[in-house]
Amino acid sequence: MDQNRKVHQFKNPxxxxxxxxxxxxxxxxxxxxxxxxxxxxxxxWSFGALATITLVTMIVSGIFLAMNYTPHTDxxxxxxxxxxxxxxxxxxxxxxxxxxxAFFFIIVYIHIVRAMYFGSYKYPRELNWILGVxxxxxxxxxxxxxxxxxxxxxxxxxxxxxxxxxSAIPIIxxxxxxxxxxxxxxxxxxxNRFFALHYVLPFVIFGVVGLHVAAVHVHGxxxxxxxxIKSKNDSVNFFPYMLIKDTIAMCAFGVAIxxxxxxxxxxxxxxxxxxxxxxxxxxxxxxxxxYLAPFYAILRAVPDxxxxxxLMFGAIVILFxxxxxxxxxxxxxxxRPIYKWFMMGFFVNFFVLGYVGMLPAEGLYLLIARVxxxxxxxxxxxxxxxxxxxxKPNKLPLSISDVYAKNIAPNIGGxxxxxxxxxxxxxxxx
Amino acid sequence: xxxxxxxxxxxxLQLSTVTLGAVGTAAFIxxxxxxxxxxxxTLAAGSTEVDISAIEEGQSIxxxxxxxxxxxxxxxxxxxxxAKMVQAGDLRxxxxxxxxxxxxxxxxxxxxxxxxxxxxxxxxxxxxxxEYDGWYCxxxxxxxxxxxxxxxxPAPKNxxxxxxxxLNDTTIKIG
Amino acid sequence: MRLLFIICLFFSSNIFAAEMSSEKMPKHEWSFQGVTGxxxxxxxxxxxxxxxxxxxxxxxxxxxxxxxxxDVGFSEAQVKVIASEYTVLDGPNDDGEMFERPAxxxxxxxxxxxxxxxxxxxxxxxxPPDLSVITKARKYGVDYIYNLLLGYVEPPKGMEVxxxxxxxxxxxxxxxxxxxxxxxxxxxxxxxxxxxxxQLSADVTHFLHWAAEPEMEERKNLGIKVILFFIILGTIxxxxxxxxxxxxx
Numbered sequence: 011m012d013q014n015r016k017v018h019q020f021k022n023p024x025x026x027x028x029x030x031x032x033x034x035x036x037x038x039x040x041x042x043x044x045x046x047x048x049x050x051x052x053x054x055w056s057f058g059a060l061a062t063i064t065l066v067t068m069i070v071s072g073i074f075l076a077m078n079y080t081p082h083t084d085x086x087x088x089x090x091x092x093x094x095x096x097x098x099x100x101x102x103x104x105x106x107x108x109x110x111x112a113f114f115f116i117i118v119y120i121h122i123v124r125a126m127y128f129g130s131y132k133y134p135r136e137l138n139w140i141l142g143v144x145x146x147x148x149x150x151x152x153x154x155x156x157x158x159x160x161x162x163x164x165x166x167x168x169x170x171x172x173x174x175x176x177s178a179i180p181i182i183x184x185x186x187x188x189x190x191x192x193x194x195x196x197x198x199x200x201x202n203r204f205f206a207l208h209y210v211l212p213f214v215i216f217g218v219v220g221l222h223v224a225a226v227h228v229h230g231x232x233x234x235x236x237x238x239i240k241s242k243n244d245s246v247n248f249f250p251y252m253l254i255k256d257t258i259a260m261c262a263f264g265v266a267i268x269x270x271x272x273x274x275x276x277x278x279x280x281x282x283x284x285x286x287x288x289x290x291x292x293x294x295x296x297x298x299x300x301y302l303a304p305f306y307a308i309l310r311a312v313p314d315x316x317x318x319x320x321l322m323f324g325a326i327v328i329l330f331x332x333x334x335x336x337x338x339x340x341x342x343x344x345x346r347p348i349y350k351w352f353m354m355g356f357f358v359n360f361f362v363l364g365y366v367g368m369l370p371a372e373g374l375y376l377l378i379a380r381v382x383x384x385x386x387x388x389x390x391x392x393x394x395x396x397x398x399x400x401x402k403p404n405k406l407p408l409s410i411s412d413v414y415a416k417n418i419a420p421n422i423g424g425x426x427x428x429x430x431x432x433x434x435x436x437x438x439x440x
Numbered sequence: 441x442x443x444x445x446x447x448x449x450x451x452x453l454q455l456s457t458v459t460l461g462a463v464g465t466a467a468f469i470x471x472x473x474x475x476x477x478x479x480x481x482t483l484a485a486g487s488t489e490v491d492i493s494a495i496e497e498g499q500s501i502x503x504x505x506x507x508x509x510x511x512x513x514x515x516x517x518x519x520x521x522x523a524k525m526v527q528a529g530d531l532r533x534x535x536x537x538x539x540x541x542x543x544x545x546x547x548x549x550x551x552x553x554x555x556x557x558x559x560x561x562x563x564x565x566x567x568x569x570x571e572y573d574g575w576y577c578x579x580x581x582x583x584x585x586x587x588x589x590x591x592x593x594p595a596p597k598n599x600x601x602x603x604x605x606x607l608n609d610t611t612i613k614i615g
Numbered sequence: 616m617r618l619l620f621i622i623c624l625f626f627s628s629n630i631f632a633a634e635m636s637s638e639k640m641p642k643h644e645w646s647f648q649g650v651t652g653x654x655x656x657x658x659x660x661x662x663x664x665x666x667x668x669x670x671x672x673x674x675x676x677x678x679x680x681x682x683x684x685x686d687v688g689f690s691e692a693q694v695k696v697i698a699s700e701y702t703v704l705d706g707p708n709d710d711g712e713m714f715e716r717p718a719x720x721x722x723x724x725x726x727x728x729x730x731x732x733x734x735x736x737x738x739x740x741x742x743p744p745d746l747s748v749i750t751k752a753r754k755y756g757v758d759y760i761y762n763l764l765l766g767y768v769e770p771p772k773g774m775e776v777x778x779x780x781x782x783x784x785x786x787x788x789x790x791x792x793x794x795x796x797x798x799x800x801x802x803x804x805x806x807x808x809x810x811x812x813x814q815l816s817a818d819v820t821h822f823l824h825w826a827a828e829p830e831m832e833e834r835k836n837l838g839i840k841v842i843l844f845f846i847i848l849g850t851i852x853x854x855x856x857x858x859x860x861x862x863x864x
Contacts, residue, residue, distance in 0.1 A: 099475050102834075103471065246863060272837060
């Protein structure tokens with residue numbers, strides 16, 4: 011090897027010793043210390059960090075739960091309750107894990123909303139978007155597998171319904187389903203393999219998250235105005251400027267999730283899952299986890315079994331090609347007067363789909379679900395390409411520092427050299 | 441002019457942020473580590489009652505207590521004599537036989553070699569009992585006498601005596 | 616973000632509400648409600664007596680141990696006596712035979728039936744559900760249980776109640792296989808508390824809620840500390856952030 015390569019020098023000799031052999035210190039310094047963030051980024055840009063924190067929390071709490079969990083149909087339910095009753099802080103670990111899953115989805119949904127609204131999926135971040143959709147898919151699989159483990163009524167029947175989706179595939183469907191279950195019905199073999207997969211998938215997610223982060227660091231983060239960093243003055247270092255904002259976001263998130271974990275730990279749970287699984291009795295309403303409900307609504311809106319399954323998976327797969335459906339060069343919807351409203355309509359529509367996905371599929375609800383389904387696919391296939399073609403975007407600002415000095419700094423009392431503002435004067439009196 | 445107090449305040453804020461962050465992280469980790477220590481049901485199952493009426497002189501039984509084997513032996517006259525004859529001072533882990541039993545004929549021991557945790561032989565009539573006619577650990581050759589004291593071999597200590605009480609003449613409660 | 620969260624909560628609570636029957640579930644006052652609510656130990660002890668004398672004839676509570684009763688104010692000696700009144704099947708002994716012995720505090724609550732099939736056979740084919748986590752396993756939890764126990768009223772005109780079934784206002788489908796379990800005075804209290812049906816139902820519900828969430832007090836206690844921690848840390852970091860970003864132009 012080239013002994014003359016340039017090696018970073020640090021004050022600490024231990025760091026130097028490591029750096030010379032494995033330049034990991036300078037890597038972290040570059041990627042998480044000096045990494046330039048557009049300085050106009052708002053708190054929407056903290057949700058990636060929040061998602062990472064949640065992922066780590068889920069993995070940690072999951073590992074410790076697994077130490078006390080028994081993946082056997084006769085014992086799974088009791089072992090979960092034993093965790094809640096007899097294991098030291100077991101109730102805390104379990105409530106962190108079960109509510110953490112729901113919050114993970116809330117955070118990732120907001121992260122996706124941010125990426126869509128501000129056009130973070132566009133050139134040159136398409137691969138980054140694709141990796142993100144992969145993470146989302148893996149999360150859905152993991153949460154479905156995990157939901158089976160407590161072996162309550164919803165666990166059992168949820169697993170039954172979802173695995174039956176595969177039987178919709180012509181010819182090989184039934185065989186595929188039996189192969190997935192390892193039995194003719196959801197049984198002990200199923201529970202065991204679901205546990206094994208539920209344990210390993212989060213580490214796969216962690217790996218893809220690593221790629222996702224590495225990819226975004228190549229071209230840098232997007233920002234609310236969707237324009238590129240042009241000079242040094244457009245950005246701030248991640249440390250400490252963005253880290254401190256992420257920490258504030260983390261504290262707000264901490265308050266929100268703690269309120270649920272400690273004061274309403276079963277708010278987001280289904281009561282039926284506290285009834286041990288019974289293969290002979292189906293609960294009156296089988297509902298998915300609420301965070302998967304929009305896709306469930308799409309499934310049920312289609313009167314044909316195979317068609318429903320295809321559209322449901324299609325609803326996710328279509329996200330992969332979004333960067334190529336949207337032909338507009340302008341990233342941020344803030345500068346797209348028409349598309350902006352369709353985009354917001356898409357978010358509302360997704361929410362409505364989730365809402366009806368939790369209700370019985372009949373009458374008005376079914377009708378709403380079908381309208382929602384049409385808008386969902388219409389948004390991608392018709393609205394997005396068409397609006398991109400006819401729309402005349404607003405004029406983009408010259409630079410990020412321009413936007414920052416004009417719109418942001420005065421509001422937070424920053425920019426001492428800038429225009430004095432009332433907020434700033436108040437601050438100096440402190 | 442206003443610069444100085446501001447910097448001081450920032451130092452204070454930074455320091456408290458880092459301190460609180462460290463405290464918070466530690467407080468977050470603690471429940472997970474604590475969850476690995478024995479659970480309540482494990483602790484509650486820590487006592488066992490044993491009926492000893494069927495044990496003949498010279499016989500011994502093995503029962504499970506906290507997942508470990510416990511030896512309960514009804515000793516013969518000779519064995520009691522042999523145990524009492526020994527001068528405690530000459531032993532590696534000096535202890536009188538009287539300190540190791542509640543009733544002379546009943547010896548109760550945790551059957552785990554104090555060397556590296558194997559279960560010593562000597563419970564069955566056909567077993568090797570070692571040079572001192574008590575127990576012999578097959579793993580690394582420790583010899584225990586008829587009071588369960590270490591006499592030869594690598595083990596540093598006598599076999600443990602678990603906490604136990606005689607509920608009546610025929611029942612022992614261990615733990 | 617918090618706004619979004621509140622919206623989510625609002626909608627999810629709506630979802631639950633949407634599945635309600637025509638009549639609203641009446642809410643009862645409980646000491647364990649609210650952020651600082653705690654269990655009423657005396658009520659739990661009375662409720663345990665109701666469970667033991669009324670419910671335990673048919674309903675198991677497999678997840679509880681007798682030792683758990685120490686947490687609600689029974690002394691260790693009392694729990695030993697309570698446990699010893701039950702018989703558990705243990706074994707096999709050295710002769711390979713199962714034997715019966717009095718229960719110990721470390722034993723689980725003894726089941727009224729040997730297995731689920733026996734439970735069904737003795738109850739007209741209806742399985743009396745295990746009550747260990749019953750307040751977590753029913754919509755409206757404690758209020759549902761309380762109202763159900765008191766919900767045995769005359770069926771509306773023209774309604775046929777099936778053979779071996781009873782009309783209950785709050786049961787899904789209004790027909791329940793369990794005859795009214797509680798009436799005024801069906802259990803005598805040692806502490807002189809009035810033993811009317813409402814009191815008995817409230818006490819046994821209190822007991823069942825403790826059984827389902829024995830960690831509740833510890834949970835809320837810790838929760839207040841954790842939330843305070845995040846608020847304090849958040850405030851400090853917020854101040855630090857304002858200082859830091861003031862220099863950004």
